[in-house]
Amino acid sequence: MIRVLIADDEEMIRTALAALLRLEPDIEIVAECADGEQAVAEATRLTPDVCLFDVEMPGLDGIDAAERLRRTVPTRVVAVTRHARPGVLRRALAAGVQGFMPKxxxxxxxxxxxxxVAAGQRYVDPEIAADALSDERSPLTDRELAVLRAGAHxxxxxxxxxxxxxSPGTVRNHVSSILGKLHLDTRQQAVLEARRRGWI
Structure with a gap:
């Protein structure tokens, strides 16, 4: 049996998907979680074979949850998303996600x-992969993206x-650089643009 943990903040989608996957003869749903923090805690406790994470969850999103688990739990992660932007795919792969597909x-x-994924393979939806190859990469450095992510709320x-x-001065310098590169006026605008492009 493949032991699977599901995390999605939309209860109807989570419970419906869990019910459908329970019909599969070789899949056992060991936990259903409503957010990333709960998913990390349950995955740490249960060590499922595969975690199925919604990318867009409040607080700790599916990609951040996958990144946290990569360092602590021997599990593999499939990320599902409603908005399959190429930047999100790149971020997911960098976090160690082994599967990526639209909802x-x-x-x-x-x-x-x-x-x-449970058998050790990787999977990326072909349409998303094709879009990622043609999409413009982020002009921001990893540190600049980290600053935006840390200030996203x-x-x-x-x-x-x-x-x-x-130091606060260093953060201000990064924000100034971000705004210059993106030709924007405020950090909030930069966060919205980075989210729209799937960079954070």
Whole structure:
């Protein structure tokens, strides 16, 4: 049996997908979680073979949850998303996600990807992969993206600096560089643009 943990903040989608996957003879759903924090805690406790994470969850999203688990739990991750932007795919792969697919796929397709990933293979939806090859890469450095991610919910410069172990002045310099590269006026605009492009 392939032991699977599902995390999705939309209860109807989560419970429906879990019910459909339970019909598969070789898949056992060991937990259903409503957010990334709960998913990490349950995955740490249960060590499932595969975690099926929604990318867009409040707080700790599916990709950040996968990144956290990569360092602590021997599990593999399939990420599903409603907005399959190429930048999100690149971020997911960098976080160690082994499978990536849109939510529009059938439950049978999800089950097949779970089997492939559990067997040690990788899977990226072909349409998303094609889009990623033609999409413009982020002009921001990894540190600049980290600053945007740390301030994505309106955190102050001082809090961003503390979370990244930087000085407030360094954070302000990064924000200034970000705004110049993106030709924007505010950090909030930069966060929205980075999210739209799938960079954070």
């Amino acid at each position: 529009s796929r059938r439950a049978q397709d999800v089950a097949e990807v779970i089997r492939r 309106g955190e102050t410069t001082v809090r961003i600096a503390a979370s990244l172990h930087l």
